[in-house]
Amino acid sequence: MTSLNDYRAVALTPVVINALRSWSTDTSQQPSCSLDPHQFAYRANRSTEDTVATALHAAVPHLEEHGSYVGMVFVDYCSAFNTILPHKLVVKLQHLGLPYSTCMWINSFLQGRRQRVRVGHRTSSALSFTHRAVCSVHCSTLSTHTCPPEHTFVKFADDTTVMGLISRGDESAYRDEEQLSSWCKANNLLLNTSKTKELTIDFRRKKAEIQPLFINGDCVERVASFRFLGVNIEENLSWSVNTSELLKKAQQRLYFLRILRWNNITQRLLVSFYRASIESVLTYCICIWYTSCTVAQRKALQGVINTAQKITGCPLPMLEDLHNTRCLKKAQNIIKDTSHPGHSLFELLPSGRRYRAISVRTNRLKHSFYQTAITRLNAATKKMSIMPLLY
Known part of the structure; x- marks a missing residue:
């Protein structure tokens, strides 16, 4: 042993405890219908693709307005999964409708675990700590579902994106970082401003100089492109x-x-x-x-x-065929899921056979996912109606 880093805990947890851990995780997910619809992690019919599509659809239609632009802040937290306070989590679980006895059981299960680390013939002293592992990511999702409502927050687990939709140069709400900082402090979250990035999407003809964004006194770095959940988003929305x-x-x-x-x-x-x-x-x-x-x-x-x-x-x-197939499948899944943020965009016309197209002014919105999905659905419906006539 040369340093403390040589002691890496490997939990040899009994089967019964593993079963209880899975049960507590499943139980804590029961009030999912009451959670923020813009939290896409660990939910059925949700993926990183839905997250990126929702973030871009919040930005692109707003850019259709005259004199508007968008600021996207990709927030990074320091060890978000390891800063959960069980007693605060219990309060939020109660607000979401879980029985008091169940909340108390989860609180007891998450903390007070005593473990030792043994390497060869050496054994550390017993330490009591808050339980992490599988439960931590689900608990983090539950504990951060109450973001400030002034902005659009798009979240995938601890990856949080703040969408600043700015019109007529009014940046007061977007630059009110005090509320975000206070919310993070109240939820025991520490903002990592060195890894937090800002991406500004601005297509105005007469562009004014945009002032840098400060959080807790630190200037947030502005970037021309950002890798968001595996997809590179650029400030000019090219790919x-x-x-x-x-x-x-x-x-x-x-x-x-x-x-x-x-x-x-x-x-x-x-x-x-x-x-x-x-x-x-x-x-x-x-x-x-x-x-x-x-x-x-x-x-x-x-x-x-x-x-x-x-x-x-x-x-x-072919790649085009793969795109068409997946686009149709994704659209059909969203239509079936009434809790999906994009469900309301698929509105049937009075005929009940075709979907209402989104009003577009630029190719940016015309080529966006939701507009493309509606076009593909209508084309598929037309094809199905023509096929019987051919026979």
């Missing part, structure tokens, strides 16, 4: 950085596909490797960015699939 990164990753994996081919791996395994390592990269959040890409970017991405097709020796789905 060149994201496309370049996808191409780089996919082309690197083509090398391994060639190696497998040279070693006479069967075609079935080659296709399985392609779908797991290359197609999964190319289609990550494809519903968000594909329609906004340029023709050259789409051809470059399709070129990777064409190369993989030659290596495997069998036809592979």
Whole structure:
């Protein structure tokens, strides 16, 4: 043993305790219908794609207004999963409708656990600590569902994005960082301002100088692009950085596909490797960015699939077909889920067969996910109505 870091706890928890831990986690998720609809983590029919789509849909329609712009603050917390106070969590669980006895049981289960660390013949003294592990991420979701209502907060676990929708130069609410700081302090959360970034999306013809944002006296760094949940968002809402990164990753994996081919791996395994390592990269959040890409970017991405097709020796789905299929599936899942933030955007016309299109003024909104999804749904409905006439 040379330092304290050599003692790494490995919890050898009994099966009964593991079962109780799973039960407490499931129980704490029961009031999910009362939670913030903009918290997308650990909920059915939610993914990072829904998170990014919701954040962009909050920004893009606002940019249609004259003299408006958007500020996105990507908030970073210091050890968010390890700063949960059980007694405050219990109060929030009660407000969400859980019985008092259940809340007290969860409070007792989360704290007061005594464990030792044993390495070889050396054993540390018993320490009592608050339980973390599996429960911590779910508890963090519950404890942070009461964000200040003045802004649009889009959250995926502890990844929090503050959407500042600014009109006519009025930044008073956006720059009121005191309320966010007070809320974080009340919930025992520490803002990491060195990793918190600001992205400004401004398409005004006459742009005024935008003052830097300060949180707790520290200036928040303003960036031209930010990697948000695996997707690179740029200040001009183009997808060149994201496309370049996808191409780089996919082309690197083509090398391994060639190696497998040279070693006479069967075609079935080659296709399985392609779908797991290359197609999964190319289609990550494809519903968000594909329609906004340029023709050259789409051809470059399709070129990777064409190369993989030659290596495997069998036809592979085109990227456009993959986008259409996934876009339709995503839209259908949102329509079935009434608690989804985007559910209200799918409004049936009086005929009951087609959905009302979103009023658009720019290509930014026209190529956004929700407008594209509505267009695909209406096209699919029209195709289904024409097919019986052909027979």
